[in-house]
Amino acid sequence: MEPFQTGAFLTAGVLIVAGFWAIIMMDNLLKKVIGANFVGDGVNLVLIGIGYKPGGLIPEVTPHFHASAIPSTFSHFLAFNEFAELASYPLPFALVLTNIVIGASTLSVMLALSVVLYHKYQTLSVQKIFEAMEED
């Protein structure tokens, strides 16, 4: 495994542990939402790090590949098998691109529910919200 890939996995581990610590231990609701955002970031970083190849081509923007190019006539074009050996693995990129947008939308729903809870209980502290719920 490459050193930068290992570093990316370690950073993702720090992000996931810190996010779960915030979700479980913090008292403020907004801190819990920030922790959930960090967990999502860590999972995205793991998925991107799987597809990394050091010195590889970028699959989306590379100018070296055309599907119908013949490598003998166009010397700067690559054949498909050469391109597939050099490029990084592009499947997690599509997955993570979807996951970032879904994460942003679920985060906005969480924030909206926090605003609703604040309008009902006049506080964002989870401890005080539980005490007020037991009094009802």
Added chain:
Amino acid sequence: MFDYILLFVVALSAIMAIVQENLYKSIVILGFESFSLAAIYHFLLATDVAATQAILGSALIPGLFIVTLYKTTKGRDE
């Protein structure tokens, strides 16, 4: 070398954003962490993901947090 520094910056700013007491500072550090994460995606050869993360993570999500914080602290300060 710069990419390893960015990995360290992301891990450190995640911990700082959680430990921070002031919520506005915490949200600003959250946006900084998202932008550094977008740069890491660029170094990991995922440029499209980097563009999406830079737009959503450093502009939209801190904006939503700041709107939420404004709506939940408006009555308390007065």
